[in-house]
Amino acid sequence: MAHENKREPLFHIVKRMDIKPGAKVGIKVLSIFIGLLIAAIFVVALSPKSNNFFGFFGSMASGVFSTPRRFWKYLLEAALLLGVSIALVPAFKMKFWNLGGNGQILMGCLGTCVVMFYLGGKLPDPILWILMLVAAVAFAGIWAVIPALFKAFFKTNESLFTLMLNYIAAILVGYTISSWYPKGTGSMTPLTNGQLPIINNTPFGKCFLPIVLFVFITTAVALYLKYSKHGYELSVVGESENTARYIGINVKWVTIRTVLFSGILCGLVGFVLSGAINYMMSTNMDSNMGFTGIMVAWLSHFSPIVMVFISLFIAFITKGMSQVNEDFGFTDENLSSVITGIIFFLLIASEFFVSYKIIWRADAQKVVDKIAFPFVWVGKKLSPVFEKIGNFFTGLKLKLTKGGK
């Protein structure tokens, strides 16, 4: 028979039953490390100006930490990203692919700016703030609830629907700006009425309140998902619609409610972007955070604590790259999305090694062992550290569970 001549395949893949928390952290750290390495090689190889390999990391760090202004801007960026990610989680957990974060943020900006533009100066600021918030939340909520209604009643493909709404939102923002400034270049000047309060005019004073707001929202959403009946219902719908129906959950209502909630939270990001940071809007004010937020939410497996760390890390890259751009002679700010893309690829790939195991053929195993030896050695040296980090995360999870009872 033919197959008797065939050798055993070089390797085969099996599912891991469980993985030590330490090993999980180790895999993630290794993938981020490789990602940064590839990023550094990419930048240095293509740089017209500098070929200082280690300078890449120095540049990144100085882009974030060198001045208080940069540091607070960095924290603000991370907080905004965290806000978007946590906003997407409820819908995401229900397996509703909300790719419309960008559009919902923009609608939040639009709502805020409409109130600032038309009512600014006519009403006292505190009332204006409330109206801005209401408008932002309403606009973004409508933007989220439309695809949700169609998904709930007709099973319309929500990912493409929300994607198209992104473009429509951007066009609406562009239209509004042009109708306000008919002779303008399509950009807006900052509005003076209705600016949200800041502590003082330092970088810290400007950034602190938004950061606190998003940390608060993240905590609230985490608790909502974990302890409320709503949170339980949406996770059942995400796992199996049939089960949900069987235990008497109104799947349509849960879908609409959850996506509406998700959209409202995205609208809050728009509210802060327009009302507290820029005092205006533009068609790309979302800075593609809707997409990045999906990546962050997915990579953190919906754990809010991991999400904080990943947001901090991604914001570190985005902010760090602006300095790298300067130091390495690049003129294109999109360099940061190249680098984040590379890091995302590595982090996505690392998921495989968390849930699967490669079993090599006996003779190949020897070769693999030899090649992997230095890595295994380093890994063993570092394993207590990884284990501590891993235990820290699992410990946190346990504590949260116990705290609720």
Next chain:
Amino acid sequence: MVEFLFQAIAIAVIFLLGCVGEILTEKAGHLNLGIPGIMCVGAAGGILGVVIANNVNGVLSIFCAILFSIIFAAVAGGIYAFLTVSLRCNQNVTGLALTIFGNGFSSVFINNIIKIEGEGGKGALLSEAGNKFFLAHLPFADSLGGFGKIVFGHGFLTYFAIAIAVAAAVVLAFTRIGLNLRAVGESPATADAAGINVTKYKYVFILAGSSIAGLGGLVYVMQYMGGIVGAELAGTVEGIGWLCIALVIFTLWKPALSILGSFIFGALYIFPSFVNVFFPDVTFTFAQLKLFPLIPYVVTIIVLVVTSLMGKKENQGPASLGVSYFREDR
């Protein structure tokens, strides 16, 4: 009107290539949300090819552009294929990451590696190649009047794209390879049991689909824009790329239908520039003109809703679209 139909076909080619590429990928059971990014990367590759060919002659220019466009797009598609087929990662997330990467990469590549403007800029070279080679059309087209312009007046890549779409339709519908591919997309486990090499099929058709979509980027920059590279390049191509993915649903996963579908989308996409031709009596304000680009997106949404309302079995996508295949899963 002639100009409108001509332009509609000119942009429809991009939709057609993106759509056929995505259909092939989806037939293998993989929803590739990275297509917009791949199209951007393909555009960057095409520009590199033209720069390398250095306008020596038209055939070389077009050949190099196609070659490099395909190489770039296939590498990007290869990343996606490796992550989703071999490593069984989530297809939506991988696709989004690829789009983020591809959009940024093409922008950095075009502006910082091949410089368009300033000292040593390649802008003039590219627009010359675009005008002389990519927009070159059959000599007798002009003598046939409006009809000749619409049917024969396009660059070589237009007819190449239609040939690709027809070939894809034939392969999918009439060959054993097509049958096997559809089996892989519907139920990889069954295909595997029937002795089809599932991994091979997935890889081959993800790479083929990506390459075809990459050519869409090339067509945009070299043929539609005539080699003029603007700052908006990556953003525009990404927008078209998302519409291509929606077009797949509109054309019911049929490459032959996508020729018609992409023409309709092309017409809708180009319509805002022709508002004054269709409504000569109405004067629109600057702001109102900014609203017309809504049309293709709104129509796409209507299409999505209508197709979901029809809900016919034979009009749905492959059954295991978006699901990773792991042989040992039960």
